[in-house]
Amino acid sequence: MLKKHQYYGFILPAVAFIIGIIIIPFISGIIDSFTNSNGISRQFIGLKNYQLLFQDYNFLQSFWLTFKFSVVSVVLINLVGLVFALIVTHKDNWFNNTLKTIFFIPNLVGGVLLGFIWQFIFTNAFKALSVNLGQNWLNGWLSDETTGFWGLVILFTWQMSGYIMLVYISFLNAIPKNSLEASLLDGASELQTFFNVKLPQLAPAFTISLFLTLANSFKLYEQNLALTNGGPYRSTEMISMYIYNTAFVNFQQGYAQATGIILFVVVALASFIQLYFSRKGERS
Amino acid sequence: MQKLKRLLVLLLVIVTPFLLVACKSAKSPSSQTDKKVTINFFNQKPEITSQYQKLIKIYQKKHPNVSIQLTTSGQGGGAAALQSKFSSGEAPDIIMLGGLPEIDRYKDHLLTLKNMSAVKNTLPRLISGGMTENHRLVGVPVDLEAYGWVINKDVFRKAGVDPDSIKNYAEFVQAVKKIDAQKDELGLQGVFGFNGADTNSITSMSAQFTSDYYQNDQVKAFDSKKFPWEKEQRMKQYLHLVKQYSVKPILSVKYDESIQDLFYNGEVAMIPQGNWVIPTLDGLQDNWTKDNMGMLPYFTKDDGTDELLTGSSWYLGISNDNPSHQKIAKDFINWMYSSKEAQDVIINEMRFVPATKNFNTDRLPDDVSKEIYQVGTSKNAITPVHKQYPNGFANEVIGPMVQRYLVGKTSWDNLKKVVSNQYKQLKEVQSGQ
Incomplete structure (x- = not known):
């Protein structure tokens, strides 16, 4: 048994760091959101930042974009991740194990680097393809609103799917062998086994994966920065980038803090709602 | 197994002091120079x-x-x-x-x-x-620094256009058309290598049409709460010219690409830059700029006094x-x-x-x-004012709006309206009003 002072001794460093790095900046951020701070000097201006925010076309646009992006990415990543997991757990052989590694590798590469790699693919590689194959629709993906958006989705799906795959794999492997064998004996087809035996047991995996992808896609920044940097004409500027630019390009840090607080509230709410419904789904 | 672990621990114990000493010795010179x-x-x-x-x-x-x-x-x-x-x-x-x-x-x-x-x-x-x-x-x-068009003299020579003879906008357009007509023989991708992906280049281009108004008084330009539209017609004309004769898709051309690929390889005749590209170009080949690079101003007055903006x-x-x-x-x-x-x-x-x-x-x-x-x-010299625009105006307002205009996603009137409003708004917020 740990003695009380030992117990405190163990948690104290962690608590000190959490207070210093998360709690204090969070509180000072809330305070800043009521000022017109430019990072050097500040004056208290009450709720004006929040008032202005809801009339700010660029804020609303980037928020809506982030929302669209999150919905599309959450669906795609979980779908792709699940398919990957089913492929690699289908049979236990060297080929599937290699595949597992291959699927996971994108996740080991940092976001900025991934952004630059895909930027090269979308601009140079796609351009070469379009010239040689005469497929014009492949040209200039990152200089168009719609394809720019899908470029981001592709990049993020490519990066996250491997990670989500791991979550699904661990849950798929935890399904008792005898229930699978029983369904096989009962003459269930692959599809029937998947929908009636495997899927219901994956409910907790969905809770985790949905939470991870939702939170991550709302916070997306470095991939956005490296791939499109908001372009063309700010049409792919997501909320995190909007906040950064307001704070460190426009030097309107009070305003940026207010945006940050709104983002915090929305992400927290969305995560809670999602967790609530997923847990409910798990129980039934 | 147990033996291996013990060996590892022993190794660590032996190595650690050396590591620490190494760290210390690397630092020690700085402590001696404290008087500096x-x-x-x-x-x-x-x-x-x-x-x-x-x-x-x-x-x-x-x-x-x-x-x-x-x-x-x-x-x-x-x-x-x-x-x-x-x-x-x-x-x-x-x-x-x-x-x-x-x-x-x-x-x-x-x-x-x-x-x-x-x-x-x-x-x-x-x-x-x-x-x-x-x-x-x-x-x-x-x-x-000089702002204008950086031109590839070699391309001009081959196209039979003398850059020194261009003295007003009409002649500039003529030269552009003449070069464009020989695009295939010259191996050009476009007359201009306008790097539409960069909001900075768009912003410095806009200064060609706004700087005159402030008569070199930068403090006045900084204080101003409005974006000067005195030369909007010419600005519009230049944007249309660029849109028509630049490498496409115009918004995917980037700064580095426009200089090191398009301009250096003679695939375009002009890029919207200044003398800061000299080291890059000469870095690719010694003395490249000596025979190949020149500059042309924007023609906004058409009275023969148009010169490069310098500041x-x-x-x-x-x-x-x-x-x-x-x-x-x-x-x-x-x-x-x-x-x-x-x-x-x-x-x-x-x-x-x-x-x-x-x-x-x-x-x-x-x-x-x-x-x-x-x-x-010279006494008619004009200083560009784009550095005095409010924070964020370049990357978040005029850059994106002009990009929209270049691909036909906004009308000129809407561009004017948004740019004017945002200029005023940013200026007011940033001056604490």
């Missing part, structure tokens, strides 16, 4: 870091008890990095500042430079670009946070602007055109630099 005064120099132009290092080395040799620490941060991150220096209480002593909005942000931390010898030599026209709102002088211009994007200031460092900081800047050996590094290695009076143009290494110095010191 260390000055911090914050540089926002990454492309000239090594040349600044060289200048510092020369200066340190002459002043053995001074050590100058160069910090470089740029490519869009410079302003934010500078701010974090200030808010963490490590204000640099010499600061490279980009425009009056940045000067305004740090005005309480900046020293008045009125009596410095470097200032007395500054071209009078450029002085207002280093002032606070109430005309206190806090910055010295870094160099003289300084960057100013050097000194912070007042550390009084004991001020004298050395001043001395270093004065030295950079007056001593021959420092100037030689600046003009021959940085390829800068000095922003000082009475400079002997024979010393400048190339014709373009000579021409720029001549234009810059």
